[in-house]
Each structure stands twice: as structure tokens, then as C-alpha cells.
Amino acid sequence: MRKVTVLAVAALLGVSAGCGGDDDAGANEKLVVYSGREEELVEPLFDRFEQETGIDVEVRYGDSAELAATIAEEGDNSPADVFFAQDPGSLGAVEREGLLAKLPQAALDRVPARFRDPDGHWVGTSGRSRVIAYNTDALTDDEVPDSIFDLTDPKWKGKIGIAPTNASFQAFVSAMLLELGEERTRAWLEGLKANDPKRYEKNLPVVEAVAVGEIELGLVNHYYLYLAKEENPDAAVANHFLTGEDPGALVSVAGAAILETAEHADAAQHFVEFLLSDASQRFYVDEAEEAEYPLVAGIDAKAGLPPLDSLQGPQIELDDLGPELEKTLELLNEVGFTT
Amino acid sequence: MSRTRAPAALAVPAIAAVALVVLPLAYLVLRAAGGGVDAFEVLGRPGTLTLVGKTLALVAAVTGTAVLLGLPLAWLVARTDLPARRLFAVATPLPLVIPSYVAALALLGAFGPRGLLQQLLEPLGVERLPEIYGFVGAWLALTLSTYPYVFLLAGAALRGLDPALEDAARGLGRSRWGVFRRVTLPALRPSLGAASLLVALYTLSDFGAVSLMQYNALTRSIYLQYRSLFDRTPAAVLALVLVALAAALLVLEERSRRGVRASARGAERPPTTIPLGAWRWPAFSFCAAVVTFFLVVPLTVLVYWTVRGVELGHGIAFAWEAALSSVSASALAAVIAIVAVLPVALLAERYPARWTRALERLAYTGNALPGIVIALSLVFFAANYLTPLYQTLALLVFAYIVRFFPQALAGVESALHAVHPRIEEAARSLGHGPLRVLATVTVPLIRRGLLAGAALVFLNAMKELPATLLLRPIGFETLATEIWKYTALGSYSRAAPPALLLILVSAPFVYLLAARRGSDVSAPG
Numbered sequence: 001m002r003k004v005t006v007l008a009v010a011a012l013l014g015v016s017a018g019c020g021g022d023d024d025a026g027a028n029e030k031l032v033v034y035s036g037r038e039e040e041l042v043e044p045l046f047d048r049f050e051q052e053t054g055i056d057v058e059v060r061y062g063d064s065a066e067l068a069a070t071i072a073e074e075g076d077n078s079p080a081d082v083f084f085a086q087d088p089g090s091l092g093a094v095e096r097e098g099l100l101a102k103l104p105q106a107a108l109d110r111v112p113a114r115f116r117d118p119d120g121h122w123v124g125t126s127g128r129s130r131v132i133a134y135n136t137d138a139l140t141d142d143e144v145p146d147s148i149f150d151l152t153d154p155k156w157k158g159k160i161g162i163a164p165t166n167a168s169f170q171a172f173v174s175a176m177l178l179e180l181g182e183e184r185t186r187a188w189l190e191g192l193k194a195n196d197p198k199r200y201e202k203n204l205p206v207v208e209a210v211a212v213g214e215i216e217l218g219l220v221n222h223y224y225l226y227l228a229k230e231e232n233p234d235a236a237v238a239n240h241f242l243t244g245e246d247p248g249a250l251v252s253v254a255g256a257a258i259l260e261t262a263e264h265a266d267a268a269q270h271f272v273e274f275l276l277s278d279a280s281q282r283f284y285v286d287e288a289e290e291a292e293y294p295l296v297a298g299i300d301a302k303a304g305l306p307p308l309d310s311l312q313g314p315q316i317e318l319d320d321l322g323p324e325l326e327k328t329l330e331l332l333n334e335v336g337f338t339t
Numbered sequence: 340m341s342r343t344r345a346p347a348a349l350a351v352p353a354i355a356a357v358a359l360v361v362l363p364l365a366y367l368v369l370r371a372a373g374g375g376v377d378a379f380e381v382l383g384r385p386g387t388l389t390l391v392g393k394t395l396a397l398v399a400a401v402t403g404t405a406v407l408l409g410l411p412l413a414w415l416v417a418r419t420d421l422p423a424r425r426l427f428a429v430a431t432p433l434p435l436v437i438p439s440y441v442a443a444l445a446l447l448g449a450f451g452p453r454g455l456l457q458q459l460l461e462p463l464g465v466e467r468l469p470e471i472y473g474f475v476g477a478w479l480a481l482t483l484s485t486y487p488y489v490f491l492l493a494g495a496a497l498r499g500l501d502p503a504l505e506d507a508a509r510g511l512g513r514s515r516w517g518v519f520r521r522v523t524l525p526a527l528r529p530s531l532g533a534a535s536l537l538v539a540l541y542t543l544s545d546f547g548a549v550s551l552m553q554y555n556a557l558t559r560s561i562y563l564q565y566r567s568l569f570d571r572t573p574a575a576v577l578a579l580v581l582v583a584l585a586a587a588l589l590v591l592e593e594r595s596r597r598g599v600r601a602s603a604r605g606a607e608r609p610p611t612t613i614p615l616g617a618w619r620w621p622a623f624s625f626c627a628a629v630v631t632f633f634l635v636v637p638l639t640v641l642v643y644w645t646v647r648g649v650e651l652g653h654g655i656a657f658a659w660e661a662a663l664s665s666v667s668a669s670a671l672a673a674v675i676a677i678v679a680v681l682p683v684a685l686l687a688e689r690y691p692a693r694w695t696r697a698l699e700r701l702a703y704t705g706n707a708l709p710g711i712v713i714a715l716s717l718v719f720f721a722a723n724y725l726t727p728l729y730q731t732l733a734l735l736v737f738a739y740i741v742r743f744f745p746q747a748l749a750g751v752e753s754a755l756h757a758v759h760p761r762i763e764e765a766a767r768s769l770g771h772g773p774l775r776v777l778a779t780v781t782v783p784l785i786r787r788g789l790l791a792g793a794a795l796v797f798l799n800a801m802k803e804l805p806a807t808l809l810l811r812p813i814g815f816e817t818l819a820t821e822i823w824k825y826t827a828l829g830s831y832s833r834a835a836p837p838a839l840l841l842i843l844v845s846a847p848f849v850y851l852l853a854a855r856r857g858s859d860v861s862a863p864g
Contacts, residue, residue: 032813038824038827038828039824040824040825040828040830041828058813058814059813060730060809060813061808061820061824062808062809063566063808063827065565065566065567065569066565066566066711066805066808066809067809068569069565069569069571069711069715070715070718070809072569072571073571073715073718073719073722074718074719074722074723075722075723077722077723077726077729078722079722079729079730089567089569090569093569096569165550165559165563167566167567170567199553200553201550201551201553202829204828204829205829208829209452212452212453214452214453224829227828227829227830228829230651230830231647231651231829231830231831231832232651233651322569325567326570329563329567333386338555338563
């Protein structure tokens with residue numbers, strides 16, 4: 001018992017020594033960001049902002065949806081100034097709680113209207129397209145379907161991978177519902193179901209399964225290809241982009257918002273402008289390993305990616321995807337994708 | 340047995356402790372009630388009943404397997420001349436510290452499609468392994484995480500068992516098996532009950548393993564409500580279903596306990612070592628098989644990923660600072676939790692009344708809740724009513740205690756149950772005050788249970804993720820958050836080193852807390 005006590009005391013001392021810098025006695029301005037975007041992907045942006053402005057950035061990393069729920073629970077007492085989220089759904093959820101401030105028009109205008117909240121409460125900061133990832137040993141680019149409607153062809157039976165419980169797949173189905181209505185969406189889902197698609201928890205395992213030939217096609221976001229290649233440079237997988245208004249070509253965004261209760265509102269505004277600056281947008285092209293699309297006009301995507309303007313996708317408002325989700329889940333449940 | 344009224348000095352801290360532990364329940368009721376009658380619509384959905392059924396099937400399978408593995412392992416390690424038993428004493432409970440999502444990832448890496456095993460068997464023409472996704476995978480991953488509960492608690496009880504009883508039964512001509520069945524097993528009953536309860540509650544609350552293995556348990560739909568729909572009301576209602584299931588299990592366990600009375604535990608004497616004879620090596624093979632499957636296999640996969648990371652040029656950076664943070668916060672939580680459960684356990688065991696038993700049962704119910712629910716409830720209370728404490732280390736440690744209070748309680752209680760109150764009464768009759776009796780008689784007698792309970796809290800806190808993410812001070816990295824940082828990206832090669840470190844730094848604590856045999860523990864006082 002005595003040894004345990006000694007250990008505990010030592011531990012206590014260690015912790016108090018380790019966290020001595022907790023009380024921000026420094027005169028530096030501060031900014032608190034809740035980031036649903038992964039540390040590995042966005043930390044350089046925070047570092048650069050600190051260097052440029054001298055503002056201390058404190059970042060709480062977590063899952064976007066869980067952080068959205070956290071902000072909702074915190075209510076007016078949220079310590080967060082900025083919410084930097086993976087998807088419009090998380091941003092929209094906080095918006096519906098009435099906790100987001102309106103962003104300055106100048107910041108909003110940096111990105112095309114389809115990549116921001118029509119009410120101006122959040123703005124997209126980088127984009128991603130839905131694609132069909134395919135196994136390059138089994139197929140050539142020409143053999144990959146150009147529309148998701150071709151995926152119900154029996155020749156793909158057992159060869160398709162999806163992540164139906166993942167937010168990105170659900171957003172795509174929501175977009176389909178908004179654009180084509182319930183009847184056609186249900187028919188497509190049932191057709192897909194009849195083809196026995198393999199189900200995975202997330203996008204990346206889908207891409208990995210494609211790479212090893214467990215399946216031939218996977219419905220995923222474009223940038224998982226780069227993450228998979230990072231893990232295994234020889235992975236036999238490539239992206240096939242869909243064209244036109246095919247729902248399978250949905251372009252969605254990660255985005256940022258400022259909280260109504262932000263204690264450091266000026267720094268927060270500064271930060272959102274920083275994210276939309278040419279230099280930060282170029283970060284997605286030149287440095288970030290996952291090759292997302294920059295959204296600001298005049299900055300081209302990473303070499304090898306089709307230009308953002310060429311990606312149309314369904315003609316819907318991203319902010320409408322969140323409210324549509326309940327219907328989507330019900331539909332997925334009825335067709336038998338989530339049980 | 341004396342039926343005196345519970346002293347206030349015990350009742351007040353016990354009630355206070357349980358009141359804090361049930362905060363998450365209060366939060367759920369608040370959220371569910373806020374949604375009005377509509378909130379309960381989710382209960383009527385046809386899928387909900389299936390979810391309950393699937394969840395219960397998993398609970399039954401995992402609990403059964405955990406007992407079938409944990410009990411013989413505990414007996415072999417604690418009581419026999421098993422070869423290499425010191426090694427087994429440390430290795431057997433160690434899988435407990437592997438976060439269930441890492442356990443699931445590692446099992447998939449080993450036995451999944453195109454996993455290590457299949458790559459090994461490929462030259463032999465094996466193209467497909469039996470499907471691991473679904474029930475089987477969830478069952479294996481959760482058994483890995485939970486059989487150590489049975490091992491640790493039954494082990495503590497076996498070490499504390501008075502050998503005089505077994506000797507007497509042997510003297511009366513009972514066979515070894517007869518002694519085990521008629522003497523040892525009944526004496527283990529409280530610790531087995533407590534351990535099974537913890538296993539069942541863990542299975543109810545787990546999300547990591549069931550989501551990766553794609554088994555549709557209740558927690559998956561709770562997470563779905565939070566993550567996809569951002570709707571906290573149906574999530575709260577579904578979480579209350581988990582609480583109801585937990586309550587049913589708690590009542591069941593309490594009923595089954597009735598009439599079981601502890602054997603009087605007498606003077607301190609190390610338990611006798613039973614020679615296995617011809618069974619030594621078969622027994623060794625059994626232990627080795629379990630440790631291989633549940634510890635060596637995950638470790639191999641983690642090492643394989645680490646090596647692949649080095650090949651890819653990631654390098655290995657061991658997060659020692661995060662390790663220190665993990666150990667510090669977890670050790671603090673373990674020590675405080677043990678102190679906090681003492682009054683609850685003493686009250687329930689020494690002053691059995693309807694309300695003291697109910698209080699004790701209540702302390703367990705929150706354990707069925709997934710981490711995110713507990714985390715959000717503490718976010719709610721702390722952000723709004725305890726603002727200065729919000730997102731401090733103190734609150735994080737408090738969250739660990741709330742989450743793992745039942746683990747500590749189970750350890751202390753099962754040990755307390757094995758000490759006959761008459762021993763304490765004798766000390767009292769010699770004129771010692773209750774506190775002095777507690778310090779000089781009771782605590783030394785139950786120290787193995789205290790240590791086992793502390794070990795359970797410590798190992799669980801080491802791997803805790805959801806509450807850590809939301810409640811830690813900004814910049815406070817633990818090994819669990821380090822692992823998450825990379826698994827969230829799908830970068831297993833970079834998640835593996837912190838996972839290995841987590842197992843590595845936990846091993847000495849397992850040894851200190853739970854692996855030493857009776858004679859190694861320094862004599863009390």
C-alpha cells in the first residue's frame with residue numbers, strides 16, 4: 001500500500017509540474033478552437049497562424065459530431081471561439097442550436113456560394129469529392145462506371161464496398177434524396193442492396209479493401225486514396241471521378257464557424273480570414289498529404305485532380321443535408337443497410 | 340450478524356459518493372424528459388427490440404467466456420505450481436489495458452480478410468478465412484478486454500482464502516475436485532458475481548469493438564444518434580434502455596447472491612500450493628494459449644505495424660510525456676476511487692439493509708453507459724455549474740472515478756465479503772473505535788481486494804478515450820489520445836507505437852498491484 005501511495009504522490013507532482021503553464025498569465029491574445037479536423041492534418045495551419053499573429057491558439061481536438069454535441073451542452077458557457085469541423089452537418093447542428101455568430105461578408109465571399117451556409121453562419125474551408133475508388137489490378141479506368149446508377153448492374157455483385165454508417169456516405173444519400181426524391185433513391189438503394197455490397201465502418205477501410213482486391217469498387221471521398229498510399233505506397237487503387245449532376249459526384253466541405261459567445265471574437269474572425277487566405281488555401285495543394293480541394297477562386301487543386309469547377313454533383317445546398325439526414329437514416333434502415 | 344443502524348460517519352460519505360457517480364443518470368433523465376413524449380417514440384421502433392436482443396446475446400456470450408477463461412487461469416496462477424506462473428500473473432491480466440478499438444483493430448489485422456494469418460497461410464492455398472466481422476469478432480475482442488476482470492478479482496479472492504478450510508475438507512476425505520466445488524468455489528462466489536457483473540456492464544457499454552466488428556449493439560445506435568443526427572434526446576432514451584438492462588442484471592446478481600455467506604476468514608496464512616502433477620504441462624499449454632491469443636497476437640500485430648511504419652519512414656517516436664500523463668491521471672483516479680468506494684462497500688456489506696444494498700447497486704448502473712454519454716453529462720454539469728473546474732485535470736480525474744467507480748467497488752466488496760464481521764467485532768470488543776478497527780483490521784485483511792480494485796480502475800483509466808477527449812485540459816495528451824490521433828486517420832503504423840507503450844508502461848503496475856502472491860505482499864502494520 002505504501003508504495004502505491006508514494007507512486008500516487010509522485011504522479012500528482014509530475015502532473016502539476018507538467019501542466020504548470022495552464023494559467024495564461026502571458027499578455028498574449030488567445031484563441032480557443034474546437035477542431036474536428038485531425039491534428040495531423042491541420043496543426044501546421046495553427047502553428048502558422050500563431051507565428052503570423054502572435055495569438056496563442058489552444059486547440060481541442062475531437063470527433064466533429066462529438067464536439068458539436070459538446071458545444072451544445074456547454075451552451076452559453078462554451079470556452080470555444082471557433083468550431084473547425086469536418087462536415088457541414090456538425091456545423092449545421094451547432095447553428096440550429098443558435099450558437100453561431102454571423103460571419104463577415106468579406107470572408108464568406110471568398111468561396112463560391114455552394115460551399116457555405118446561405119445564412120452566413122459557417123464557411124467551407126476545403127473541399128472533397130465523392131469518387132469511386134477502384135482496384136487497378138482488376139480494372140482500367142474505362143471499365144469503372146461513370147454513374148452510380150450503373151452500380152446496380154449484376155456484374156458488380158459482391159464487388160462493391162460502402163460505409164453506410166459513415167457520415168460521408170449518408171450525406172451522399174441525403175443529397176440524392178434532395179435531388180431525385182425518395183422513390184428513385186429507394187429504388188437505387190434496393191438495387192445496390194441486391195448486389196450484396198460489402199460494408200465497412202469508414203471510408204479508409206473501404207479504400208484498403210479495394211487496394212488488396214477484397215472488392216473492386218468503393219464509394220468514398222477522394223482524399224482517402226492519399227491516406228492509403230501514405231500507409232502503403234504500392235497500394236493498387238485509384239480514384240474515378242464522376243461527372244455531371246450524378247449524386248455520386250457530391251462535393252462537400254470542411255468548414256469553420258465563430259461562436260456567438262466567443263470571448264476572443266476578434267482573434268476568431270482573424271483566424272477564419274486566415275483559413276481563407278491564399279496562403280492557407282495553398283496549404284491544401286502544396287503541403288497537406290491528403291490533397292483536399294482549395295475553395296478560393298484562382299487556386300488550382302493538386303496536380304492530377306480534376307479542377308473543382310469541373311465537378312458539379314447534385315444541385316443542392318450543403319446546409320440542407322443535415323436536416324435531411326433523419327429521412328436518410330430511416331431509408332437506409334428500411335432498405336436494410338444499417339442493421 | 341449484528342443488525343445495528345448504519346453510522347452517519349459511513350452513511351454520509353457513501354451517499355455523497357453515489358450521488359456524484361449517478362450524475363450521468365440525472366443528466367439522461369433530464370435530456371429524455373426534455374424531449375417530451377415524442378422522445379420515447381424511438382423505443383417503439385421495430386429495430387430497437389432487435390438491438391436489445393443482439394446486445395443481450397453478446398453480453399451472455401462474453402460473460403460466459405470470460406468466466407470460463409478467467410477462473411481456471413486465476414486458480415492455476417494463484418494456487419498451483421504452474422510453470423512460469425509469475426510471468427502469467429503479469430501477462431494474463433494485461434489485455435485489459437488494450438483499448439477495445441485497438442483490440443478489435445489488432446484482431447482484424449491478425450484474422451481479418453488479408454490479415455497476417457491469411458498472408459501466412461496463402462502459400463498453403465488458403466484464400467479465405469472464416470468471417471470475423473459481426474458477432475464472432477465482437478465476442479472475441481470483448482472477451483479479450485474482459486476476462487482479466489474475472490482473473491483479477493477471482494485471483495485476489497483465491498489468494499485471500501483461508502487454507503484451513505480446504506485443509507479441513509481434504510482431511511474429511513474430499514477429493515481435490517470435491518474441495519474445489521464444495522469449498523473453494525462457494526468462497527469465490529462473491530468475486531465471481533462481481534466480476535461477471537463488470538464484464539456484462541463493460542459489454543453493454545462498449546462501442547469501440549462492436550463498431551469496428553460491425554455488430555449492431557445498442558451503443559452503436561446511441562452513437563449514431565449523436566454522430567449523425569445530433570439529436571441528444573433519442574440518444575438519451577436509448578442510453579436509459581442500457582441503464583434498464585444494467586438494472587435487471589444487477590437485480591439478478593443480487594438475487595443469486597442471497598444466502599451465500601462468507602466463510603470465516605481467520606489468521607493470515609499463505610494459501611497452500613497445489614501440485615499439478617501430470618497436469619502441469621497441459622495446464623501450462625492452456626495458459627499459454629490464452630495469453631498467446633489475447634496478448635501475443637495483438638502485440639505481434641502492433642509490432643508488425645510499427646515495423647511497417649519504420650519502413651515507410653515514419654520513425655518511432657515514443658510518447659513518453661503522454662505516458663507520464665496517462666499514468667499520473669490514472670493513478671490518481673485509482674487511489675481516490677478506492678478511498679471513495681470504501682464507505683459504500685462497508686455500508687452495504689456490514690450494515691445490510693434495503694437502502695444500503697440499493698445504494699450499492701445504484702453505484703453500478705452508470706457503468707453500462709458508453710463513455711460518450713458520461714463525458715457529455717459531465718460537460719453539461721461542469722460547463723454550466725462548475726465553470727472554474729471545467730476542462731481541468733481535476734475534472735478529468737473525477738470523470739475517471741465516475742466511470743470506473745464500480746470497478747473499484749467490485750474489488751473492495753468482494754474482498755470485504757470474504758472477511759467475517761466477527762473478526763471486526765472482536766477487535767471492537769477489545770475497545771478499539773470503528774475507524775481504528777477499519778485501519779488496523781479490515782483494510783489489512785482486504786488489501787488484496789483494494790489492490791485488485793485499484794488495478795481495475797488504473798488499467799481502465801489508462802485506455803479511457805471519450806471522456807479524456809472532451810474533458811482534458813487543452814494540450815494534455817494521454818497515450819489513449821495519442822493512439823486515437825492516428826487511428827482516426829487510419830494510420831495504424833503510427834498508432835501502433837503509443838499502443839505498445841500503453842501496454843509496456845502498464846505491465847509494472849499490474850505486477851505491483853495484482854500479480855504478487857500472498858507471501859510477497861509485505862505484512863500489514
